[in-house]
Amino acid sequence: MGPSMSEITLRRPDDWHLHLRDGDMLEAVLPYTAAHFARAIVMPNLVPPVTDTAAAQAYRDRILRALPEAMEFTPLMTLYLTEDTNADDVVAGFRDDLITAVKLYPAGATTNSHSGVRNVEAVYPVLEKMAAAGVPLCIHGEVTDPEVDIFDREAVFIDRVLRPLRSAVPGLKIILEHLTTRDAVDYIREADDGIAATITTHHLIINRNAILVGGIKPHYYCMPVAKRETHRLALRQAATSGNPRYFLGTDSAPHPDSEKESACGCAGVFSAINTMACLAHVFEQEGALDRLEGFASLHGPAFYGLPANDDTIRLVRRDAPVAFPDRIETGSGTVTVFDPMFPIHWDVAED
Ligand code: NCD
Ligand code: ZN
8 A cells, every 4th residue: 555645635526416405404504515515416306396497596596595605606406307397498498507407206216206207208308309409317217116126226227217218319418326236337337428427425335234234224224225235345446446437426415303213214314514524535445545536526527518626625634533513403403414434534624
């Protein structure tokens, strides 16, 4: 091993998959993301979902109003695709820079996805217009067929839905989000340039044991659910490989503890506070600190066709573990922060 690094400077990162929510929750969580990230792809799964450009514009305004005055942050808005989506509205919103991408949730796959797409072929005409206009599609890649085991839903989605979709609409730019399996890693590596993928911080750190061993641990439950260890290792290999097809989307998804610690708990891990510190730990463990900038700051903008950020952040390795809050208080209740189950020595320097 080479000399250990105690400090690293990166172009400021972006988060290519983030849940900011609305109202009190938005106000509480936004400053944590804005402290480290310049931009984020903001998920549209509000209640009701953000399904047209006017709603995206109103949501963007609420985000900017919730941003503390001294902070800079650019929300990149998405539209929630339904079987009633109007392609002209999507294309106009994209051309006017009001939206950056469209999000496909298979109906019932995750939190607030009941108005998602039931029959993907029904949206092919919209996807064709998006392809022609260069509008990217973000995909939650899981089938929701009750016959398919929940741990297999991502791999089955690739074969049943994604491959046919890509043949039917070959020019569409796609981001397969929050990979959780070796199957998805392999698929992305071997596919053409029209598709890339995001990986979350927590899927690089936990496998399904975190959720199920020694009692049921709802704060590690998210969608897609963490898989077995071999898949986590494949994700770490992909994220630290330097391959520009893989980039960071934290999927930080806050829920009040009362909704997580329940007989039917919500899916979602809130990691915005310590995600960069956890990533530095992971990349250091893999001997790949020099590739963190690509993963967190360069590959995402390159795929979206946006410039990388001009300014930088500095990550510092402290001798003593850094104390992150275990939970935060919000106007909608207490929210537990992702616990990586190892001491974190990295911190984003405030300067
Ligand atoms: C997300 C949420 O809570 O909105 N939950 C999650 O487990 N990731 C929805 C999602 O992105 O699937
Ligand atoms: Zn998400």
